[in-house]
Amino acid sequence: MSGGVNDMTVADERTTAPAPAGTQPPTEPSRFSLKHPRSRIGWIRPAVWLPLVVMLGILAGLWQWGARQLPYLLPPLSEVGSSLSGNFGYYVHNALVTLGEATAGLGMGFVGAFVLAVLTSELPLVRRAVMPIAVVLNVTPLVAIAPALVVAFGFGAMPKLIITGLICFFPILINTATGLRSVPQQVLQVYRTMDASRVELLWHVRVPNALPYLFAALRIVFPLSIIGAVVAEMSASGSTGGLGTAISVASSMNQLPVVYASILVLAVMGVLLLLAVTVVERRVLHWHDSTN
Amino acid sequence: MDGSVKVTGTPALELRSVRRVYGFGPAATTALDDVHLTVPSGRFVSLIGPSGCGKSTLLRLVAGLEQPDGGEVSVHGVTPAQACAAKLIGLVPQSPALLPWLSVLRNVTLPQKINRGAAGRRERIADFAERRTAPDMRELLVKAGLGDALHKLPAQLSGGMRQRAAIVRAFGLQPDVLVMDEPFSALDEFTRESLQDQLLDLWEELRTTVLFVTHSVSEAVRLSDTVVVMAPNPGRIVESIDVDLPRPRGERLFGERRFHEYEDLVRERLRRAWHSEAA
Numbered sequence: 091m092s093g094g095v096n097d098m099t100v101a102d103e104r105t106t107a108p109a110p111a112g113t114q115p116p117t118e119p120s121r122f123s124l125k126h127p128r129s130r131i132g133w134i135r136p137a138v139w140l141p142l143v144v145m146l147g148i149l150a151g152l153w154q155w156g157a158r159q160l161p162y163l164l165p166p167l168s169e170v171g172s173s174l175s176g177n178f179g180y181y182v183h184n185a186l187v188t189l190g191e192a193t194a195g196l197g198m199g200f201v202g203a204f205v206l207a208v209l210t211s212e213l214p215l216v217r218r219a220v221m222p223i224a225v226v227l228n229v230t231p232l233v234a235i236a237p238a239l240v241v242a243f244g245f246g247a248m249p250k251l252i253i254t255g256l257i258c259f260f261p262i263l264i265n266t267a268t269g270l271r272s273v274p275q276q277v278l279q280v281y282r283t284m285d286a287s288r289v290e291l292l293w294h295v296r297v298p299n300a301l302p303y304l305f306a307a308l309r310i311v312f313p314l315s316i317i318g319a320v321v322a323e324m325s326a327s328g329s330t331g332g333l334g335t336a337i338s339v340a341s342s343m344n345q346l347p348v349v350y351a352s353i354l355v356l357a358v359m360g361v362l363l364l365l366a367v368t369v370v371e372r373r374v375l376h377w378h379d380s381t382n
Numbered sequence: 383m384d385g386s387v388k389v390t391g392t393p394a395l396e397l398r399s400v401r402r403v404y405g406f407g408p409a410a411t412t413a414l415d416d417v418h419l420t421v422p423s424g425r426f427v428s429l430i431g432p433s434g435c436g437k438s439t440l441l442r443l444v445a446g447l448e449q450p451d452g453g454e455v456s457v458h459g460v461t462p463a464q465a466c467a468a469k470l471i472g473l474v475p476q477s478p479a480l481l482p483w484l485s486v487l488r489n490v491t492l493p494q495k496i497n498r499g500a501a502g503r504r505e506r507i508a509d510f511a512e513r514r515t516a517p518d519m520r521e522l523l524v525k526a527g528l529g530d531a532l533h534k535l536p537a538q539l540s541g542g543m544r545q546r547a548a549i550v551r552a553f554g555l556q557p558d559v560l561v562m563d564e565p566f567s568a569l570d571e572f573t574r575e576s577l578q579d580q581l582l583d584l585w586e587e588l589r590t591t592v593l594f595v596t597h598s599v600s601e602a603v604r605l606s607d608t609v610v611v612m613a614p615n616p617g618r619i620v621e622s623i624d625v626d627l628p629r630p631r632g633e634r635l636f637g638e639r640r641f642h643e644y645e646d647l648v649r650e651r652l653r654r655a656w657h658s659e660a661a
Binding site: 277279283284287290295298299377378379 | 445446447463466467469471472473475476477479481482483492493495496497500535537551555561
C-alpha cells in the first residue's frame with residue numbers, strides 16, 4: 091500500500107529533522123547532543139527491519155481483504171502492480187512532468203523567499219510591510235486559488251509553477267528569516283567591535299547560522315511542492331501530462347488500478363526527494379547537532 | 383571619584399564624567415554616574431564590584447556597543463566607534479561566541495577577512511603610524527595549547543578550550559585595547575587558573591591595554607596592574623588600587639603575604655562601598 095510506505099519513511103526521517111521556525115534552539119556551540127549515529131549495519135539485524143516488514147504484510151493483507159469486499163473502492167494490489175509494470179513508460183513520463191513542475195516551482199519559491207528573508211532581516215521597514223501579508227498568504231488555502239490561476243494563465247506550466255512556488259514560499263521565508271536573526275547576541279557583539287559591514291556579517295555569520303533553519307524548511311517544502319504540482323494539475327483538467335492529470339482522468343473513467351499506481355509513484359517520489367534533502371543536509375550541516 | 387594616573391601622551395582609555403541611564407522617568411535606573419577613568423597604554427585594569435555596579439555597562443561603552451547619555455568616552459583619543467572601525471578593540475565576551483560551523487583555526491582567522499579597510503584607518507590615528515603584519519594564528523593557537531585542536535569544531539572542545547580560542551581570536555586582531563567581560567566566569571577553578579596563566583603569558587608578549595571585568599577578587603589582584611572598585615546605585619567608581627606585585631605572576635604568588643594583603647584591601651573596599659550604599 092502506497093500510503094503506508096510513505097508514512098513510515100517520512101516519520102523515520104522526521105525524527106532527525108530540526109523543529110521548524112521558532113522552536114529550534116539557537117546554534118549554541120557549548121551544547122553537546124547525545125549522538126546516535128544511525129549506522130547502515132543496523133539494517134542487517136532483524137529487530138530493525140522485521141517490524142516494518144510485518145506491518146507492511148499486515149497492511150497488504152488488509153488491503154487485499156478490503157479489495158475483495160469492496161471491489162468498486164479498492165483495486166487488488168496485483169492489478170495495481172500489473173498496471174505499473176505494463177505501462178511503466180507512461181508513469182515515468184508523467185512522474186517527470188510532475189517532478190519538473192514541482193522542482194521548478196520550488197526553485198522560484200526558494201529564490202523569492204530567500205531574497206525576501208534577507209531583506210526582512212536587514213530592513214525592519216520591509217519586515218513590517220511584508221510579514222503580515224506573508225502570514226495572511228500562509229493561512230489562505232492556496233489550493234483554493236488554483237482554479238482562478240488556471241483561468242488566468244491557462245493549461246500550461248505557469249499556474250502550476252505559481253501554485254507550487256506560493257506553497258513553498260512561506261515556510262522558507264519564515265524559517266530563513268528566523269535563522270538569519272537568531273545569531274547569539276555575544277557573537278554579534280564580537281563582530282560589531284570589528285566594525286564588520288552588513289554584507290560581511292550576512293555572509294560570514296547570518297547566512298551560515300540560518301542554514302539549519304533553511305534545511306528544516308526544505309524538508310517541509312519538498313513534499314509540499316509535489317502536492318502543489320498535483321493540485322494544480324487536477325484543477326486544470328485538460329493538462330497535457332503529470333500524475334495529477336493521470337489521476338483525475340483515470341478516476342473519471344473508473345480505472346482504479348491506474349489511480350492507485352499513480353498515487354504510489356507520487357509517494358515514492360516524495361520519499362526520494364526527502365532522501366535527497368537529507369543527504370545534502372548531512373553534507374552541509376555536518377557541524378550541526380541535528381545531523382548527528 | 384577619580385581613577386586617573388599621571389601619564390604622558392594619549393591614554394589608551396579615557397572616560398570623562400560618563401553617565402548612562404536605562405529606561406525613562408521614574409523607572410529609570412542610573413547604571414553609571416559621573417565616572418572618570420584614565421588608563422595609560424599597556425596597562426591591565428580590572429573592574430570589580432557587585433552586580434548592578436555598571437561594570438559591564440562601562441565595558442560596553444568602551445567597546446562602542448552602547449552610547450553614553452552624558453560625558454565622553456575616548457579610546458586612544460578617538461571615539462569608540464572610530465576605534466572599532468580601525469580595529470583597535472578586541473572583545474572577549476562571557477561566552478566564547480565562536481561560530482559552530484568553522485574550525486578553531488578558521489574561527490580565529492575570520493577577523494582578518496573582516497573590515498579590511500581597518501589597517502588604513504588605524505594608520506591615520508596618530509599613535510599607530512607603523513604598519514603591522516598579521517600574526518601567525520597557528521602559532522598563537524599552539525602557544526595557547528590548542529595545537530591539537532586547530533581543525534576541530536567548537537562543539538568538540540571543552541569549555542576552557544573554547545574560551546582560549548576566543549581569547550586567541552581577540553589577540554589575533556592585535557587590538558590596542560582588549561576588553562574582556564567575565565571571560566572565565568563559566569569555568570571551573572582549575573581551568574580558570576590555567577587560563578589566567580595563559581592570558582598573562584600572551585599579554586606579557588603583546589602588551590595590549592586590557593580592561594577586564596570580573597567578580598573574583600583574587601582574579602583581579604592576580605591579573606591586574608590596577609583594580610578599579612565599583613559600587614551600585616548609582617553605578618560609580620569608588621576607588622582604584624594599584625597592585626604593585628612583580629611580574630610574571632606565577633603560582634607562587636598565591637602563597638605570598640603581599641598577594642593576600644591586596645586581596646584583603648580590595649575586599650575591604652568592596653565591603654565599605656556596599657555599606658555606604660546601605661546607609
